[in-house]
Amino acid sequence: MKASLIKIIFHRNIVLNNPLKRNALSLSMISSLREDIxxxxxxxxxxxxxxxxxxxxxxxxxxxxxxxxxxxxxxHREVFETCSEVMTLLPKLPVPVIAKVNGLATAAGCQLVASCDIAVASEESRFSTPGVNVGLFCSTPGVALGRSLPRKVAMEMLLTGEPMTAREALLHGLISRVVPEDKLEDETLRIARRICESSRPVVALGKATFYKQMEQDVSTAYRTASRVMVENLALQDGQEGIKAFVSKRKPAWSHS
Amino acid sequence: MKASLIKIIFHRNIVLNNPLKRNALSLSMISSLREDIxxxxxxxxxxxxxxxxxxxxxxxxxxxxxxxxxxxxxxHREVFETCSEVMTLLPKLPVPVIAKVNGLATAAGCQLVASCDIAVASEESRFSTPGVNVGLFCSTPGVALGRSLPRKVAMEMLLTGEPMTAREALLHGLISRVVPEDKLEDETLRIARRICESSRPVVALGKATFYKQMEQDVSTAYRTASRVMVENLALQDGQEGIKAFVSKRKPAWSHS
Amino acid sequence: MKASLIKIIFHRNIVLNNPLKRNALSLSMISSLREDIxxxxxxxxxxxxxxxxxxxxxxxxxxxxxxxxxxxxxxHREVFETCSEVMTLLPKLPVPVIAKVNGLATAAGCQLVASCDIAVASEESRFSTPGVNVGLFCSTPGVALGRSLPRKVAMEMLLTGEPMTAREALLHGLISRVVPEDKLEDETLRIARRICESSRPVVALGKATFYKQMEQDVSTAYRTASRVMVENLALQDGQEGIKAFVSKRKPAWSHS
Structure with missing residues (x-):
């Protein structure tokens, strides 16, 4: 029945599930993450x-x-290349990816958080890039951190390896939302639900355009984005959305 | 009389003035904004x-x-191209543009705030990009948001359409100042007055250089800016400013 | 004796030392700073x-x-070119540079803070770029500010010349840490000590890679950084660090 489907959340939960090894991103864990994604x-x-x-x-x-x-x-090359591949894959996916963080995210784990589209964390969560302390500077995590945090803040993390609290991570832009631990599940699902209420192809077009134009100079970025706005309006769901808005009714997305 | 002129504020107020249509940026509104600017x-x-x-x-x-x-x-093309033209025009103007926000700024309205040089908002103001909810992803606003906010924060706004408070907008860099509503006029005029106390060609050269060098790599940016410092010193008002500073007197700008 | 050496901090203190002239960056001061560095x-x-x-x-x-x-x-050209040279030199050095700020940092002084890798400031410190007020827009400081602060915040500073508090500077990313004045020395040394506990060539490789990849698009940046991770592992200290970690002992760096 269509009506009941509306309440279903069309999300996929991917759980890093090797707590005894602190969910280390071994080659097999990264490969399985890529597959799940x-x-x-x-x-x-x-x-x-x-x-x-x-x-x-x-x-x-x-x-x-x-x-x-x-x-x-x-x-070694295989490990870092596969990991970089997964990190660069996330912004290219047609659906948004939310990191739901409850606890410690370090090194490539911190990079994974920084590489998602949205990141929600519990207040007790901590973020660090301590590779330098064991002689392996977090250079690949630095790609994601340097594009999420102010440079001096990123450099202090990378050069000292010291942890940052969830509040600091929000303040500096590494994550987009902080909540008490007992609200983490609800808040993450609330955001996921909001996204599921929108049209899939509209979200996909918008997400792809955002990352594309961010690598262009401002004038080129506006040309890209203006063209996309026109394309978006011509989509079946673009047409439906605007008609529903004008008629003050809920849109019925085709999602195709 | 010159003396009395000094107290006059040389600013232009542009008021979006169609509150019944929530100051929507219709093609005619955008065109008239361009003309006013x-x-x-x-x-x-x-x-x-x-x-x-x-x-x-x-x-x-x-x-x-x-x-x-x-x-x-x-x-549709005309609408988005004209709008993008106005947004990219703002940083190119020889005078600073201040957004004075009291209330809700959404979609291209939020983009307009992000595209000004300075933005002052009342505490009650809210900012959002809810296009995704009506099937039209805010891709052109994303150009301005992505260059003002941390990526994850911008993506959460764009993907959920949820509003951000003025405090959050300040925290994340979308605006540069937040004040209680009853101080908004005073604070905006205070900043405008400060700018009017400086030399117009010096401000124009500085503003143009800032945006130019921001699109260059660091070494090129420094070459550009170093050359401009020398040019600035050679300006009539550059010479006057430094002489006044050394003689501990107020500069008398030629503004030309 | 090796044992006692471990407690020595291998840092260099460079003190701008002309307080009567407010540590102005005269050509001779900049040249001497370059030499000291x-x-x-x-x-x-x-x-x-x-x-x-x-x-x-x-x-x-x-x-x-x-x-x-x-x-x-x-x-004039010599002054600005020498100054820009010193500012661009800082990120290229093989060792991290920490700005320890206690008081006012204005114009090129503020640029110097923004150009260091890490910046620690006392709560009473203030930051401003007031060149516009004396007819000489802070265009070269703008290169560093525009890459450290949100654009609107940087533009407000540059266009008004008004000071920012240390808390605001931390909020917006100009500096990485704020402490009460009586803790400034301790906190700076604590960070310096942390860095001294790591391997010099690992830090040097990591720092150089960070700034290099930040000027590249994301895909190129990941290729650069992945290659560096493999190189880092092959370093003598990369090997030592990972062996020490696995054996749960302290690493003994060769630093070469």
Whole structure:
């Protein structure tokens, strides 16, 4: 029945689920994350992805033991390239990705948070890039941090490895929302639900355009975005949305 | 008389004045805004422009009814191109533009705030980009938001359409100052007056250089700005300013 | 004795020391700053540089009297080019540079703070770019401010010349830490000590990579940073760090 479907949330929960290893992003964990993200990504029933971690650590980043024992440049290259691939994939997905953080997010785990579209964290969460302390500077996390935080704040994190509180992370722009721990689930679902109320192709076009124009100079960015506004209006759901608005009724999205 | 002129504020007030339509940026409103902005723009008596809105809404953005009924890609293109033209014009003007916001600024109205050089808002003001909710993602506003706010904060606004308070807008950099409503007029005029106390060609050169170098890499930016400092010193008002400073007297600007 | 060496802090204190002239960045002061910065810069005993100012003013920026009396475009060009050279040098140094600010930092003095990697300030510190008030717009400081602060906040500072408090500077990202005046020395040294506990070549590689990738688009940035992670692991101290981590012992850096 259509009516009951409206209340369903079309989101996918991806849970980093190796708490004994602090959800370390081993090569197998990263590969499985990539798989989970891409599965049925074109399905119109999928509208938003939520990434969270099981246990007190969201993710501790790369698996240093793996990097130590699986020797050889070839393996190391594979780890960092696969990880970078997943991080750059997130903004390219047709659905928004929300990081739901409850606990510690360090190194590539912190990078994963910074690479999502939206990040909601509990007040007790902490963020750090402590690679420098163990002789492996967080250079790949720095790509995401440097584009989320003021430079001096990012550099202090990267050079000292010291943790930042959730409040500080919000203040500086690393995350977009902080709530008490007991509200984290509700608040994340509320945002997910809001997104699910919108048209999937409209969201997909908007998200893709945002990241595209951000890499252009302002004039080119406006040319890109103006063209997209016209395209958006010509979409079936663009037409439906504006008609519904004018008629003061709820829009009935086709999502296609 | 010269002496009395010194106390006059050389500012232009542009008031978006269609409160019944929530100051929607219809094609005619945008065209008239462009005209108001450009009128006598080279006059040395004009030193600063203040944009405000009549009524409880600063501006609600594009006129969706117009977009719905004035069908045809050609019309839509004209609307978005004219709007983008006005937004990109603001940083190119030789005088600073201050947004004075008292109330709600949504979609292209929020973009207008983000596109000014300075933005002062009352505490009760709210900012949002709710296009996604009616099937028309705020892609052109995203150009301005993405260059004013941390990415995750901008994306959350664009993907959910939810409003941000004036305090949050200040925290994240969308606006530069928040005051109680009863101080809004005074504070805006105080800033305008400060700007009017400076030399018009010095302000014009400085503003143009700021936006130019921001689109360059750091080394090129420094070459551009260093050259401009030398040019600035060679200006009549550059010479006058430094002489006045050294002689501990008030400078007498030529403004030309 | 090795054991006692561990407690030594390998930092260089550079003190701007002309309080009677408010630590103005005269050509001779800038040249001496460049010399102090570059001295023995490749020594493995140097791990971090701290720049502070003697007296109540960190630095008041360019020496306007010098600019007024030492006439001629050639001299002016030399001043701004030398200053820009020092500012662009700071991110290129192999060791982190911390600004320790206690008091007023204006114009090129504010630019110097913005150009360091980390900036710690006392609560009473103030930041401004008042050049516009004396007819010399702070265009070169604008290069550093525009890359540290939200644009509207930077523009308001540059267009009005009004001061910003240390708390506001932290809120907006100009500095990375604020402490009460009586904690400034301790907090700065604590951060310096943290950095000295890490491997010098790892820090150098990480710092250089951060600024390099920040000028690239995201995909190129990730390619650059991934390659560097592999290189970092192959460094002697990269190997030592990861082995120490796995063996749960303190790393013994070679720093070479």
């Amino acid at each position: 891409l599965r049925d990504i074109e399905s119109t029933d999928l509208r938003v992805i939520i990434i969270s971690g099981e246990g007190p650590v969201f993710s501790s980043g790369h698996d240093l033991k793996e990097l130590a024992f699986e020797k050889g440049e070839k393996h | 450009l009128r006598d723009i080279e006059s040395t008596d004009l030193r600063v422009i203040i944009i405000s809105g009549e009524g409880p809404v600063f501006s609600s953005g594009h006129d969706l009814k117009e977009l719905a009924f004035e069908k045809g890609e050609k019309h | 570059l001295r023995d810069i490749e020594s493995t005993d140097l791990r971090v540089i701290i720049i502070s100012g003697e007296g109540p003013v960190f630095s008041s920026g360019h020496d306007l009297k010098e600019l007024a009396f030492e006439k001629g475009e050639k001299h």
